[in-house]
Amino acid sequence: MxxxxxxxxxxxxxxxxxxxxxxxxxxxxxxxxxxxxxxxxxxxxxxxxxxxxxxxxxxxxxxxxxxxxxxxxxxxxxxxxxxxxxxxxxxxxxxxxxxxxxxxxxxxxxxxxxxxxxxxxxxxxxxxxxxxxxxEPPRQKDLPDPCPTCGAVEWWRDGERYPRPLVVESPRNPDRSLIDESTAHCRACDKRWGARELAYELEQMPNHTDGSTP
Ligand SMILES: [Zn+2]
Known part of the structure; x- marks a missing residue:
């Protein structure tokens, strides 16, 4: 059977x-x-x-x-x-x-x-x-930047404060191309982006430094 x-x-x-x-x-x-x-x-x-x-x-x-x-x-x-x-x-x-x-x-x-x-x-x-x-949660990477939407530089969970609210999540499955599958999330205001979309918004921010500028 x-x-x-x-x-x-x-x-x-x-x-x-x-x-x-x-x-x-x-x-x-x-x-x-x-x-x-x-x-x-x-x-x-x-x-x-x-x-x-x-x-x-x-x-x-x-x-x-x-x-x-x-x-x-x-x-x-x-x-x-x-x-x-x-x-x-x-x-x-x-x-x-x-x-x-x-x-x-x-x-x-x-x-x-x-x-x-x-x-x-x-x-x-x-x-x-x-x-x-x-x-096997998605791979997560915190970003040091403040949230382009709410401006937060910290976030709270269960009464504890954590730095770096922005997090990029990529699927674990290595067969897929990562950047287009990756999503980003602000743990302070709960806004979600595609990873490319967030990268673009961060570049537009007045204080943005990407390491290439002296
Ligand atoms: Zn936010």
């Missing part, structure tokens, strides 16, 4: 390490590098932002806590726990990946309607996409 294969693939993509590189060096070596499973990477993302938050770093060096990742992780974990209870599978506390695999084994013991299986596959694929959005 192909739906079940798809379901197992969807479970694997969340809970199994992915292969990053598979290089054969002068035919004597095979080098395989494994990536951490996606659910673990999501959990690591939360731990990392929590530990940065708790450290005694200066406010402008602090990474704002990734509350999106935290909410996503809690939503996914509680759904997996519900599924496991429903299928009478073991719930491994603090290990949603292992619980999800246990759920798969228990749930597929009973014959399921193909559309029910497909619905689960879609949900798991949605989780995978959401996790990737959280842990």
């Amino acid at each position: 192909t739906e079940l294969t798809e379901l197992l693939d969807a479970v694997d993509s969340l809970t199994k390490p992915g292969v990053l590189h598979h290089t054969i060096q002068d035919s004597r070596f095979t080098c395989v590098v494994f990536d951490t499973p996606l659910l673990d990477r999501l959990e690591n993302e939360i731990r990392f932002s929590l530990s940065r938050e708790g450290s005694k770093s200066l406010p402008n060096q602090r990474v704002p806590i990734n509350s999106g990742a935290l909410q996503l992780f809690m939503r996914i974990s509680s759904q997996i726990t519900d599924w496991a209870h429903g299928a009478k599978a073991t719930v491994y506390k603090g290990d949603p990946g292992r619980t999800l695999r246990a759920w798969y084994v228990a749930w597929t013991q009973t014959e399921r309607e193909p559309q029910n299986v497909t619905a689960r596959v879609r949900l798991l694929a949605g989780w995978e996409a959401s996790i990737r959005r959280e842990i």
Whole structure:
């Protein structure tokens, strides 16, 4: 039954390490590098932002806590726990990946309607996409310039002040040409530009120096 294969693939993509590189060096070596499973990477993302938050770093060096990742992780974990209870599978506390695999084994013991299986596959694929959005955000680069629209030189988040409100975001996908795909954003007034458009506006600003003028 192909739906079940798809379901197992969807479970694997969340809970199994992915292969990053598979290089054969002068035919004597095979080098395989494994990536951490996606659910673990999501959990690591939360731990990392929590530990940065708790450290005694200066406010402008602090990474704002990734509350999106935290909410996503809690939503996914509680759904997996519900599924496991429903299928009478073991719930491994603090290990949603292992619980999800246990759920798969228990749930597929009973014959399921193909559309029910497909619905689960879609949900798991949605989780995978959401996790990737959280842990592989676009490349960001802060700009030192004040915002051409609101003039801000700082921005606030969760009661903390940060410098450099302008940020350019480029997609991670290296296949695409970057400048036209890049967008810019002012974290003070929330204005958005295409990266080229912002570059043009910054050039028009009276105090603009691009490094080429002495
Ligand atoms: Zn602004």
